[in-house]
Amino acid sequence: MELSTEESQQAGQAPQRPRRHSRQVVLRHTVDGEEREVRIGGGAPISVQSMTTGKTHDVPGCLAEIRGLAEAGADVVRVAVPRPEDADALAAVVAGSPVPIVADIHFNYQYALQALEAGVAKVRINPGNIGKPEWEREVLRAAKDRGVPIRIGVNSGSLEKDILDKWGFPRPEALFESAMRHVEVCEREGFEDVVISVKHSDVYFMIQSYRLLAAETDYPLHLGVTESGSLKTGPIKSSIGIGSLLADGIGDTIRVSLAADSVNEVLVGHQILKSLRLGRPGVNVIACPTCGRLAGDLFSVVDEVEEAVAKRGFEKDLNVALMGCAVNGPGEAAGADLGVSLGRGRAHLFKHGKIVGTVDQGEIADAVIDLIERWDDEA
Structure with a gap:
């Protein structure tokens, strides 16, 4: 072939x-x-x-x-x-x-x-x-x-x-x-x-x-x-x-x-x-499977982010990684376009591998959506 x-x-x-x-x-x-x-x-x-x-x-x-x-x-x-x-x-x-x-x-x-x-x-x-x-x-x-x-x-x-x-x-x-x-x-x-x-x-x-x-x-x-x-x-x-x-x-x-x-x-x-990164541009949400190392309520964060992304219909071609602990979290989040590494009630935000902020868990979804919306301005 x-x-x-x-x-x-x-x-x-x-x-x-x-x-x-x-x-x-x-x-x-x-x-x-x-x-x-x-x-x-x-x-x-x-x-x-x-x-x-x-x-x-x-x-x-x-x-x-x-x-x-x-x-x-x-x-x-x-x-x-x-x-x-x-x-x-x-x-x-x-x-x-x-x-x-x-x-x-x-x-x-x-x-x-x-x-x-x-x-x-x-x-x-x-x-x-x-x-x-x-x-x-x-x-x-x-x-x-x-x-x-x-x-x-x-x-x-x-x-x-x-x-x-x-x-x-x-x-x-x-x-x-x-x-x-x-x-x-x-x-x-x-x-x-x-x-x-x-x-x-x-x-x-x-x-x-x-x-x-x-x-x-x-x-x-x-x-x-x-x-x-x-x-x-x-x-x-x-x-x-x-x-x-x-x-x-x-x-x-x-x-x-x-x-x-x-x-x-x-x-x-x-x-x-x-x-497979073959379709039309869009936000691809990556989330860890979670385990006993999970720090915080990652399930709610993932649901909120996916719902918000779907509602807005973003056409920006981005990988967003939502990670729940310190083992794979920082590495996976740093490897994505936009990443979140959850800690004890707080989370680091990564953009192209660099930490750009820290937010409380209740603010994660809003912070992620805000970064996506401003992506072109700040890229």
Whole structure:
């Protein structure tokens, strides 16, 4: 797998982050008469996606949900199109959306054609149920004419029967074969605006499936663990699966699938990226796990700081370390952009490794937020 690199700031430096080399596709959309785009692959920032849970044909409700996802940081939103009334509503949804809309198509290729006419930014087709090869080719030709990308969305729960019969169960090789079968269809049609996903509910199999693709193709990859579970378990599975691949430079856009309010998918997705220093700029809070050496109420301090940071939506790319004792505290705090080392009722404040003040425990959160707000003035 050929790797390129991108830079991300960390503590005033720019360490290299590996990124798999991939071709690029462009999702185009119009907002208030202004042409906009989201690029996937080719070194573009890794985008975060989510999907609406309401009925697409409820246009006001659908748009309200899309706006909420966009406000939470979603770069792209996918909508389900299982019925004729959903396909009929797509033009209105596209016209009112602040972000690119992806039409999620299963079983009925006619809905894909209608989605393209409605002006969606991308169409996701499921190779396991799209139907006859000639139907798929018709969709590809229509997408090519309009310059709209297609995502080949392979899913472990809906593989083609002959592939399942061959491999016995949805093992990584089966997902890979399904994806490549349809890549070949695209290439025969001269269609190259393709994004691929091979989602699996088993995290290990998911990782191996994407690694197979990354080694054999240069198409951009959409990462996700399908059916990952609730808000309690899903973020863990998604962080392991998506995070493992991103850490190796694999992945161009992500979706965290949760059985919960979709806004949580966006928040978790950005947190995964932030943890790897791959996402959009923002404050990254580091806190020690605490132990019997803890001096003071670090739990409350961490909660206060995280809540305040989230509320203000800072775009400053900073590491903030909140540490609770004299063992690792000073060193970790000094190594961050901004650090706190808790003592007996008081705390030292560090900026780029130098102590800049001492405050009482009850003043820590306010002092940290104040330093973040004045960071550019004092840097």
